[in-house]
Amino acid sequence: MRLHVGCAMWTHAPWRGRFLPHPLAPAERLRAYATWCNAVEGNTTFYATPARSTVETWAAQTDEDFRFVLKLPRTITHERRLADTGEDLTAFLDAIEPLGPRAHALWIQLPAAFGPTDLGSLASFLHRLPRAHRYAVEVRHPAFFTDPRAERRLEQVLTRAGAEWIPFDTETLFRAPPATDAERESWTKKPRLPSRREALTAHPIIRYIGRDSAEETENGWAPWTEKVTAWLAEGRSPTVFIHTPDNAEALPLARRFHAQIRTRLPTLPALPTPTETEPLTLF
Template identity: 25%
Template sequence: MRYLVGTSGFSYDHWEGVFYPLGMRKNKWLSYYADFFPTVELNVTFYRLPKRESFKRWFKDVPKDFVFAAKGSRYITHIKRLKDVADSIRIFRDQLSGLGKKLEVILWQFPPQMKIDLDRFHRFVRELRKVRKRHAFEFRHESWFTDEIYKILSDHNYALCIADSPGWSSPEVVTADWLYIRFHGGQELYASEYSQRELKEWSRKITRWGKEGYIYFNNDYRGFAVKNGLYLLDLLSSL
C-alpha cells in the first residue's frame, strides 16, 4: 500500500537549524526535504500563485517519484466562495502544469464561516472536471458533513479530508478509494506535538482503512511536523 507522508509546506525559516542545516541556501531546501519525505503539500498556492517557472524548478528539484499536493487558491474558496470561478480554476490549473505528473492532488479548504450550498458546490465540482487531478475537500463548517455531500464526493472519487485539530475535526468518513489526512496539532493549533502513542493509533486506523493515502502534518512550530511526519512514515513503512 502506498502511504505518502509529508508536511504542509516546506519553506519555514524557523526550520533552519532544526531540520535544514544552518546556512543552507533556501533554493536547496526542497531537494534536501525530498531526501526525507516522498511528498509535500504546497501551502503557497493558497495565498498566491507562483509563476509556472517556479513550479518547473520545483519539479526538477525532486526525484521522479516525488509527489506534490497543492492547496487550492483562497481567491476561489474564500473570496469568490466558489461563485463564477471557471476562469480562476483554468488559470490555477495552467500555472500548476509546471509540476507535471508529480502533482497528484489538490486540496480545497473551505472557510469556517461558509455554510453548505449544494447548488454552488455542484457547479464547482463540475468545473473541477477540467482539472484532471485528484481533489480533496477540507470543510470547516459542520453543515457540510452530510450524506448528500459524501455522495457527491464518492460519485467523483473525491476525498473528504480527514482533519485532526484542537479547534475542529472532521468526521472520519472515507469517500474515495484513497485518503487525505491533515494533522494540525492535537492540543494547540499548529504548535503542538503528537505523541508516539497518538501516532501509533493513527497508523493502525490508516491501515485498517486499507487505502493509499496522502498524509500531511501542519504543526510546523519548532519542527514538530517534521518529527511527527518522519515517525508516522516509519510506522507505516514497517507495517
C-alpha cells in the first residue's frame, strides 16, 4: 500500500528559502524537492524532449520509488494528433530510459478538440505503444464528461489498452469568482469540466487544483480523501498531484493531503523528512 503525492514542478521561485534551500544548484533542486514529495508531474517534456544526459541527472537525484508522470511531447499529441509519431516517440522513449521504474506513467494529454470521433486514432496509438511502460490519458473534450455513450467508448478504449484516465479536477477553482491575479489567469486557462472519480487501473492518477487560499484548497479536496482512502484499501496505488493557481503553498499542501490519508490508514508509509532550508544551530 503506497500513496504518492506531488506538484506540477520541482522548482518554483516562491519555494526558495521557505521550503527548499536557497541558493541551490540546478542539479540539486530535484533532490531537495524529493524530500518533500515522492512524485512530480513532468510538464516540461510537453514542450521538448529532454536530453538523455539531463534525464540521467533526474535519476541520480531520486530513488527508485520516486514517480515521474511524464507528458508526451506536443509534437505527438497536438501537432501530429497521434499519427505518424514513430520518430518522435522513439526519441522520447530513448531519452527517458535512464529513469527506469521512476517513469511511473507516460501522460497523453489530448487537446480539447480531440473528441469522440477521434477515438479510433487513440485506440490505434495505444495499441502501437511498447508494453514496457504504463500509460495514462487526459481528455478535455466536453462530450467525454457529458455524453454517457462517449464516456463508455473512451473507457473501453483505455481498458483494452490497460491505460488510465487522468481527471483534472477544477471544481474548487471555479466554485467562486477569482480573488487573486493567479486565480483570474487560471480561470482563462484551465478546463471547466465535471469532476471524475473513477479508476480504470490499479494505478489511478489525480490532478487537483484548488485556490490560492490553503483553507479553500483543503476543503475542496475532501471527496478525494475519501476516494483515495478507498482505493488504497482496495489495493490500488494512487498518485495525487496538488496544484493551486500560484502554487506558492503547493509543497506543504501535498504533504498535508498525504498526512490526512495517513490518519485514516496509519500503516501508510510516511513521506521523507524535508531538507532544512537553513543550517541547524545550537542556539
